Amino acid sequence: MNPCSWIPQRPTPGPSARMEFLWHLFMMIGILARTGMSQGCTPPPGAQNLALGRPATQSSIFEDVTGKAVAGKAVDGKRDGKWVQGSCSHTQLDTEPWWNVDLGSRQSVSAVIVKNREDECCGERIRGAQIRVGDSLADHGKQNPICGTITDTRPGSVSTICCNGLEGRYVTIVIPGRAEYLTLCEVEVLAQGCTPPPGAQNLALGRPATQSSIFEDVTGKAVAGKAVDGKRDGKWVQGSCSHTQLDTEPWWNVDLGSRQSVSAVIVKNREDECCGERIRGAQIRVGDSLADHGKQNPICGTITDTRPGSVSTICCNGLEGRYVTIVIPGRAECLTLCEVEVLAQGCTPPPGAQNLALGRPATQSSIFEDVTGKAVAGKAVDGKRDGKWVQGSCSHTQLDTEPWWNVDLGSRQSVSAVIVKNREDECCGERIRGAQIRVGDSLADHGKQNPICGTITDTRPGSVSTICCNGLEGRYVTIVIPGRAECLTLCEVEVLAQGCTPPPGAWNLALGHPATQSSIFEDVTGKAMAEKAVDGKRDGKWVQGSCSHTQFDTEPWWNVDLGSRQSVSVVIVKNREDECCGERIRGAQIHVGDSLADHGKQNPICGIITDTRPGSVSTICCNGLEGRYVTIVIPGRAEYLTLCEVEVLAQGCAPPPGAQNLALGRPATQSSIFEDVTGKAVAGKAVDGKRDGKWVQGSCSHTQLDTEPWWNVDLGSRQSVSAVIVKNREDECCGERIRGAQIRVGDSLADHGKQNPICGTITDTRPGSVSTICCNGLEGRYVTVVIPGRAEYLTLCEVEVIAQGCAPPPGAAGPSPTPHRDPSAEGPLGQTQRPGQGGVSLPV
Structure with missing residues (x-):
């Protein structure tokens, strides 16, 4: 085989093509000549810095009046490039000087970011520095595979070198072939993959899927659709994984239905003893073409984690397309996928979060x-x-x-x-x-x-x-x-x-529930068991003995069992408040889900703790993320995990008693009108004051089978909204249709109000459920209910828009308060606990 045959062969360009090429070339030269352009690629948003605080060494240590410029200064988290600040590493004038960081274990590296010194002296010294990643310390790692070379020598330059999942325990930076000083003001090693945005919609769930062939055994046919059935179970015998035959370049494809902007693709590998390594090198491609089954569409990443049960999160950073293809290139293989989730670009902002930019310079x-x-x-x-x-x-x-x-x-x-x-x-x-x-x-x-x-x-x-x-x-x-x-x-x-306003009156699901952790720390105050973080005491002083605490563990974790699958609004974490150790909680991740595999560390993430001040209270929004287990873990390093209280608040809130229902009898519209023997299910039926959820009673609104069906009410003027209460139909048919419906409040009718700010999402699909969505004073004239991203019927048996504020004093003139609900018919979250009842069935 010709060793250069991989180089793309291009036809000889004509005159117009040559002119276009020259124009682009001149433009690129002009751009690269300007200051401020960083070298390399765009790192995945939210990617973990694997190097922060890790052990580092270098070929020698330079020392002057500012002190010793040790290797560890390049991984101290400070990007300041001024030499006098004392935060840069620096070697002597060595032949082929080197710097090395030990990540602690073999890692998949997305990119390495290097900050150059920014004072007038010496920026050019870093020219030609090579970034190498691998598992060998022979010759200080200089023989490990190379992922790139630094070419930007301007003072203060930030070079981002793509490693595209190159794996290894050690990252080495070396200046080859000459005697030089090596100065590094910060080195960040970013993990392959990214943190999916909390609350992001899974665009692939239930969508049509195909694959190159179908494997069949005693468990049945492993069709492509099993990878988008919403089940993350990775055990082959459970029958929820797709599987091809032994194909040359096997592929799997899902049709999202329309062009979408993709944030990330999450792939769950099979978790039994057999065959996890088969997924090695599988490429994720996103685009609008089905030519060659989508294999020519742009690539957003490659799977490198082949451990049984691994969950690979591949960042696509808004790559757009209708089709997502997974293909194993260049070899014959079986392709097995136990779940594929395609997450939409963007996220749900935390309701009530403060706008920090308003009126700022x-x-x-x-x-x-x-x-x-x-x-x-x-x-x-x-x-x-x-x-x-x-x-x-x-x-x-x-x-x-x-x-x-x-x-x-x-x-x-x-x-x-x-x-x-x-x-x-x-x-x-x-x-x-x-x-x-x-x-x-x-x-x-x-x-x-x-x-x-x-x-x-x-x-x-x-x-x-x-x-x-x-x-x-x-x-x-x-x-x-x-x-x-x-x-x-x-x-x-x-x-x-960051953070959100917890819904008033929300129930703490974690209080007194069983909790476990990676290990138990013990001193004169006693054993700091996991249960101490859910004992209802927010005291953060260590000597009071009410905080949980692990040993010095690698990736320490803490877990609480809520007893059943719950819809979680927020998780509140109280840090210890004495002088010692508040910073230890930095980067702790909150995970919510139904799996205890790896202690719940693979469950979906709803946020990261960034506030390390003593006694800090971090409120992490989960926006209705569902699961039985809540796990807190500090990833990527050895640390103590101390938690002085963890509160897990249920989705939904208690509206202020007696507050006015702003929607009652107001004009309402919807995307279309469904009609059957009971009559026309017009939009106004959802604001008629009747909470009856039986279809045959004729008091529910109902659309046709629309793409992204919507319902809207005009409050008449700009209002401050405390909460929106939505009653679901309660007969046996169709309660699940309301899944994922978004509540939006604002002043715009553009796109029927679908672009207005969101205050929450409906997750309770039980027949007759009553969902109370907190809006925390969000202001607007229009309230829109919309089911995004799919074709569906939208049925609303009552919508109440509750005013922010409180009831007027007795006897004062004003509108009548909303009738009180019967508390005996509701659960602890204000959700009706009625069994399904018979009625007229609607078309599926």
């Missing part, structure tokens, strides 16, 4: 001006979401190369999500394509080098993009369009704080 690369006035940066943080250019509430730059916009939050903040409203008139929505959201503490190059939390892919007029940052910390939020000349227009930018 903002700047941008230039200011556009026309007859409507100057489109200054501050217009994007004025609290107005109107996207019509003529209203004068959008910021706008000139046609700049890599235009940018920046807001100063005033202090270092933990950011949950950034929401960006695009302009909604006919002109120019597509300009925002590829805009990056960056969060950090540096204003160097206007913040363009700060960590990235996501990219905008939705360019529809009036689109609202919600980009998850998962607690990324920083003082400045920058939006930049990289790599081209463009105008940057922003009609509103909201920066939401």
